[in-house]
Amino acid sequence: MTAKRALENIRIVDFSWVRAGPWATRWLGALGAEVIKIEWPESERGRLPSSTTPQGLPVNLNTSGNFNDTNVNKKSLTLNVRSAKGLDIVKRLIAKSDVVIENFSSRVLRNWGLGYEAMCEIKPDIVYVSMSGYGHTGRNHAYTTFGPVAQAAAGLTFQSGLPNEAPAGWGWSYMDDTGGMYGAMCVLTGLYHRNMTGKGQHIDQSQMVSSAPLNGPALLDFTVNKRGSRRQGFPPGNRAHWPGTPLLNNYRGPTVAPHNAYRTAPGGYNDWCTIVCHSDTEWQALERLIGGTPDPRFATVAGRLAHQDDLDTMIEAWTSTLDKYEVMTQCQAAGVRAMPVQSAEDRVDNDPQLRHRGMYRPLEHPALGTFKVQNAPFVLSETPAVNTLPSPMIGQHTREILEGLLGFDAAEVRAGFADGTFWPPTRPLFPYQEEMLR
Amino acid sequence: MTGPFAGLRVLELADEKGQFCGKLLGDLGADVVKIEPPGGEACREVGPFLDDVPHRDRSLSFWYYNTSKRGITLNLETADGRALFRRLADEADVVLETFRPGYLAGIGLGYETLRASNPALIVCSLTPFGQTGPWRDFVSSDLVHMAAGGEMASSGYDHTDIPIAPGGGNAWHMGGHYAAMAIMAALVYRSVSGEGQYIDTSIHEACALTTESAIANYVYRGEILRRQTGRHHAMTTTARTQFLAKDGNYVTALISGGLNPRNVKSLADLMDVYGMAGDLRDPKYQDPATIAAESSHIIDGLLADFIASLPAEEVYHAAQARGFTWGAVRAPEDLLDDAHLHDRGFWKEVEHPELGCSFVYPGEPALYNGSPWAISRRAPLVGEHNREIYCDELGLDAGELVILAENGVV
Numbered sequence: 019m020t021a022k023r024a025l026e027n028i029r030i031v032d033f034s035w036v037r038a039g040p041w042a043t044r045w046l047g048a049l050g051a052e053v054i055k056i057e058w059p060e061s062e063r064g065r066l067p068s069s070t071t072p073q074g075l076p077v078n079l080n081t082s083g084n085f086n087d088t089n090v091n092k093k094s095l096t097l098n099v100r101s102a103k104g105l106d107i108v109k110r111l112i113a114k115s116d117v118v119i120e121n122f123s124s125r126v127l128r129n130w131g132l133g134y135e136a137m138c139e140i141k142p143d144i145v146y147v148s149m150s151g152y153g154h155t156g157r158n159h160a161y162t163t164f165g166p167v168a169q170a171a172a173g174l175t176f177q178s179g180l181p182n183e184a185p186a187g188w189g190w191s192y193m194d195d196t197g198g199m200y201g202a203m204c205v206l207t208g209l210y211h212r213n214m215t216g217k218g219q220h221i222d223q224s225q226m227v228s229s230a231p232l233n234g235p236a237l238l239d240f241t242v243n244k245r246g247s248r249r250q251g252f253p254p255g256n257r258a259h260w261p262g263t264p265l266l267n268n269y270r271g272p273t274v275a276p277h278n279a280y281r282t283a284p285g286g287y288n289d290w291c292t293i294v295c296h297s298d299t300e301w302q303a304l305e306r307l308i309g310g311t312p313d314p315r316f317a318t319v320a321g322r323l324a325h326q327d328d329l330d331t332m333i334e335a336w337t338s339t340l341d342k343y344e345v346m347t348q349c350q351a352a353g354v355r356a357m358p359v360q361s362a363e364d365r366v367d368n369d370p371q372l373r374h375r376g377m378y379r380p381l382e383h384p385a386l387g388t389f390k391v392q393n394a395p396f397v398l399s400e401t402p403a404v405n406t407l408p409s410p411m412i413g414q415h416t417r418e419i420l421e422g423l424l425g426f427d428a429a430e431v432r433a434g435f436a437d438g439t440f441w442p443p444t445r446p447l448f449p450y451q452e453e454m455l456r
Numbered sequence: 457m458t459g460p461f462a463g464l465r466v467l468e469l470a471d472e473k474g475q476f477c478g479k480l481l482g483d484l485g486a487d488v489v490k491i492e493p494p495g496g497e498a499c500r501e502v503g504p505f506l507d508d509v510p511h512r513d514r515s516l517s518f519w520y521y522n523t524s525k526r527g528i529t530l531n532l533e534t535a536d537g538r539a540l541f542r543r544l545a546d547e548a549d550v551v552l553e554t555f556r557p558g559y560l561a562g563i564g565l566g567y568e569t570l571r572a573s574n575p576a577l578i579v580c581s582l583t584p585f586g587q588t589g590p591w592r593d594f595v596s597s598d599l600v601h602m603a604a605g606g607e608m609a610s611s612g613y614d615h616t617d618i619p620i621a622p623g624g625g626n627a628w629h630m631g632g633h634y635a636a637m638a639i640m641a642a643l644v645y646r647s648v649s650g651e652g653q654y655i656d657t658s659i660h661e662a663c664a665l666t667t668e669s670a671i672a673n674y675v676y677r678g679e680i681l682r683r684q685t686g687r688h689h690a691m692t693t694t695a696r697t698q699f700l701a702k703d704g705n706y707v708t709a710l711i712s713g714g715l716n717p718r719n720v721k722s723l724a725d726l727m728d729v730y731g732m733a734g735d736l737r738d739p740k741y742q743d744p745a746t747i748a749a750e751s752s753h754i755i756d757g758l759l760a761d762f763i764a765s766l767p768a769e770e771v772y773h774a775a776q777a778r779g780f781t782w783g784a785v786r787a788p789e790d791l792l793d794d795a796h797l798h799d800r801g802f803w804k805e806v807e808h809p810e811l812g813c814s815f816v817y818p819g820e821p822a823l824y825n826g827s828p829w830a831i832s833r834r835a836p837l838v839g840e841h842n843r844e845i846y847c848d849e850l851g852l853d854a855g856e857l858v859i860l861a862e863n864g865v866v
Contacts, residue, residue, distance in 0.1 A: 022645075022649075024641040024642060024644055024645040025641065025644065025645075026645075026648075028644075037668065045637060049641045067713075069669075069673070070669060070672045070673055070676045070677060071676070071677075072676045072677060073677060083672045083673075083675060083676025083677070084669045084672035084673075084676075086672075086676075087671070087672050087675070134825070152796060153800060153823065154823075155799065155800055155823065156796040156797070156799035156800040157795055157796050157799050158776070158795075158796040159796075161776040161796075162776070162779070162781045163781060163783070164710060164712070164781055165668075166686075166687060166688070166697070166708055166710065166783075167708055167710065167781050167782060167783035168783070169783075170706075170707075170708040170783035170784065170785040170786070171772070171783035171784060171785075171786060172786070172791065173786050173787060173788035173790065173791055174622065174624065175686065175708065175785050176785055176786060176787045176788065177622060177623040177624045177788070178611060178620055178621075178622035178623055179613075179620060180613075180618075180620070183613070184613075184685055184686060184698055184700075184706060185686050185698065185706060185785055186611055186612050186613055186620040186622075186683075186685060186686060187611065187622070187685075187686035187687065187698070187708075187785075188607075188610075188611055188622050189607075189610030189611040189612070189667075189681075189683055189684065189687075189688060189689040190610050190667055190668035190669065190670065190688055190689055191668050191688070192622075192626075192666065192668075194668060195665070195666045195667075195668060196629070196630075196633065196666070199633040199634070199637060200633075200821050200822060202637050203480070203633070203636060203637055203640055204822050204824075206637065206640035206641055206643075206644055207460040207461070207484055207640060207824075207827075208460070208824075208826075209644050210460055210461070210640065210643050210644050210647055211460035211826065211827045213644065213647035213648065214463075214647060217826055218826065219824060219825050219826025219827060220825045220826075221822050221823070221824050221825070222822060222823040222825070223821060223822035224800075224821075224822070227797065227800060227802060227820075227821060227822075228821035228822065230791055230797065230802065230818055231818045231819070231820075231821055232624060232626065232629055233624060233788040233791075233818070234517075234520035234521065234817075234818060235504065235516055235517040235520050235624075235625075236624065236788040236789075237520075237788050237789070237791065237792075237817075237818050238504075238516040238517075238519060238520050238815070238817065239504045239516055240788065240789040240792065241792070241815055241816040241817070242506060242516055242815050243504060243506070243507065243508070243516070245504070246787060246788075246789040247787040247788050247789060248787050248789075253623045254623075255618075255620060256599060256608075256618075256619075256620060256621050266503075266504065267502070267503030267504045267517070268623060269504075269517070269623060269624055269625060270598050270599070270623050270624060270625045271472065271502060271597060271598050271625060272501070272502055272503075273503065277597075277599060278599075279599075279603065279608065279618065279619055279621070287617055287680075287682070288609050288619070288680070290603070290608070290619055291603070292599050292600045292602075292603040292608070292621075293600075294597040294599050294600055296597065350591075350594045350595065353595060354595070355595045355596055355597045355600050356600060357594075357596065357600035357601070357603045357604035358603060358604065359603045359604075359608045359609050359619050360603065360604050360605070360606055360609060360664075361606065361609045361670075361674075361680050362606060362609070362667070362670045362671050362673065362674035362675075362680060362681070363674050363680055364606075364609075365605075365606055365664050365671065366671065366674055366675060369604075369664075370589070370590045370591070371585055371586075371589045371590055371591035371592075371660060372660070372661065372664060374588065374589035374590060375586055375588070375589055375658065375661060377661055377664060378671075378675070386676075389675050389676060390675050392665055392671060394634075394638075394661075395631075395634045395657060395658050395659075395660075395661030395662040395664075395665055396580075396634060396635065396638040396655050396656060396657040396658070396661075397586075397587075397655065397656040398638060398641065398642060398653055398654075398655055399567075399653045399654040399655070399656075400642075400645070400651060400652075400653035401641070401642070401645050401653065403638075403641070
């Protein structure tokens with residue numbers, strides 16, 4: 019028996035590209051929606067450039083590993099939306115869909131004649147989610163972002179690093195991942211509201227603006243206590259507090275020590291284990307693991323914070339003799355919060371928990387071969403989120419969608435390829451497209 | 457107009473792991489009832505505090521993460537407490553809980569029990585490692601999640617191997633976002649089918665999913681990426697993107713796709729406005745090979761000097777106005793001066809009637825034109841809504857509530 023799906027019978031017209039938008043629709047697809055990705059090979063961003071094509075495969079529109087992982091559970095329709103015929107097909111698709119989602123800059127769809135009001139004329143209860151850098155309103159709506167720029171402009175970058183150094187920031191586009199989460203949540207709330215009231219709406223999500231609420235306690239410390247983050251000892255690296263600076267909460271939980279990353283054997287690039295003690299009891303358990311005579315300076319949290327450098331030296335003398343997983347195992351058996359710094363290799367191949375939970379499961383892709391794909395971090399008991407399709411090869415489902423959904427006949431499909439509506443006439447077809455047109 | 461979840465009742469049994477998820481639902485219109493142990497939840501002890509005076513009703517962290525919720529106290533360790541919870545759960549749409557795996561089932565409040573009398577109920581467990589597996593009983597914190605999830609392996613500096621966990625409690629945000637998404641999906645399904653379900657969400661998995669291409673680089677190419685100061689992880693050291701401005705703040709200045717004749721010309725146009733283009737207008741820079749050979753001169757010399765000559769905000773706006781995707785690296789408090797956020801009505805005045813004043817809170821991630829996001833009330837005081845919910849809504853009389861309080865139930 020096929021499992022039920024949360025978004026059964028929901029159809030999504032997906033203009034999104036690069037990362038944040040596709041990361042949103044990836045999950046909507048895993049939840050059971052039919053996601054129709056509208057693409058054009060001449061203005062593609064996401065499939066190329068690719069730095070994740072497996073060694074030995076040609077770099078082309080269908081061989082980016084990161085694109086594959088980001089675009090599972092979707093179908094691809096190639097369509098020249100900048101032609102009158104293409105735009106008419108877009109409108110016919112919207113008429114048969116529940117959701118339109120895009121992450122263009124703020125005026126693109128409106129300039130096509132596809133603003134929210136125009137969409138409502140085609141489909142009155144449409145849920146339209148726009149995911150732009152700065153949103154569709156506000157004086158800087160035309161500004162553009164990448165994850166790192168949204169993170170910088172909204173205060174997230176500043177909160178990462180060692181005191182008296184440049185910000186370490188985030189080593190990836192956190193706000194592409196997280197912007198994708200908000201995009202997906204906007205679609206789901208819009209659908210829920212539509213199902214309950216019969217009304218659609220436009221939801222204007224912004225990557226930069228979505229970043230700002232992630233600084234909540236720091237922002238309230240300023241708006242309420244007039245205390246800013248430009249201060250001595252902030253940000254305190256991996257610690258809850260930097261020794262020798264005023265004792266202030268640093269917005270990631272209780273102010274405690276130990277609270278750091280420690281070197282582990284054999285001292286490789288990612289051989290570190292984090293340890294955090296939230297109470298005297300947890301500290302005493304760690305102290306017993308380390309052995310030796312208890313240092314009275316460390317008996318209280320005030321003492322541990324005041325002598326944090328010596329505390330960390332003492333802990334690291336112990337951790338540096340052990341493998342990071344051994345530190346974790348010993349600490350966790352004693353009820354001490356400790357986890358290793360895990361690289362991608364560690365997560366995919368060495369993490370027994372992620373293995374048990376089936377986090378990375380192989381999926382076959384026609385051009386790439388079989389590779390592990392990331393799964394949902396939740397189990398829905400009645401409507402599981404599962405990866406049912408690999409990412410589409412570009413235009414893979416063009417004929418299927420045109421004929422099955424829009425009622426084209428084979429001759430009309432061929433005519434659209436000939437006149438440049440479904441593929442640039444001068445660009446060679448992939449073999450699967452030749453096959454599709456036969 | 458009201459939020460998209462208007463009319464939904466959510467029971468939140470959550471600590472630092474789940475309070476953000478409850479806020480996401482409450483600010484979107486759900487009636488979130490936070491159920492705390494008598495005396496209040498431990499997150500009330502996390503600073504900073506109003507005027508640095510520690511008190512369970514003065515934690516700014518608690519204030520932020522518990523907007524749009526009502527609060528009651530209830531001792532689930534008592535039979536009376538459990539009976540009251542059953543009555544609340546029978547009328548609820550969603551239960552969000554962050555207890556250690558098996559705890560609720562162990563006290564007779566597991567999903568199967570609750571479902572028996574409320575089949576449409578959605579129960580979401582949000583725990584460090586999920587309900588199953590060898591690590592399910594491990595204990596965690598924000599920092600240790602950022603280690604195990606891979607955030608630290610990707611963040612740090614060029615000049616040292618120390619991995620850095622970005623601050624702000626984002627492991628809880630990652631778990632909260634995914635749990636909220638799962639609950640929302642279950643709600644959409646329920647709106648069609650009438651059926652509830654159980655959701656088992658793992659914060660560890662949510663964090664492990666939130667490092668962009670790190671997993672793909674390993675899965676498809678066997679590559680382990682290295683940390684780089686203020687920019688993307690990469691196989692080898694990449695060109696810097698973070699530059700110190702005249703006012704001591706930094707600017708993130710990305711050259712998308714690397715330097716080429718077209719963007720070098722645009723860069724010269726931008727820098728020329730301030731007389732800082734140097735030799736960038738030299739026709740030799742229309743040759744990609746020359747650009748490649750001179751990239752250090754362009755980035756570490758001319759571009760760095762240009763940014764060092766101006767305040768970070770001015771570089772940010774001047775560059776964006778000319779199509780460069782750059783940003784000033786702002787401290788959180790700088791956002792209060794951001795005109796764009798003001799244009800979008802981002803900042804919200806939230807009344808604190810017990811203090812006789814209001815404070816400014818950050819607002820919505822997205823503008824809904826049909827069902828707006830809103831902070832419906834400030835975070836609850838300890839047990840603030842006991843009478844309202846137990847007496848006015850569940851129908852207990854005042855005497856019964858007193859007896860429950862005397863017996864440590866509420």
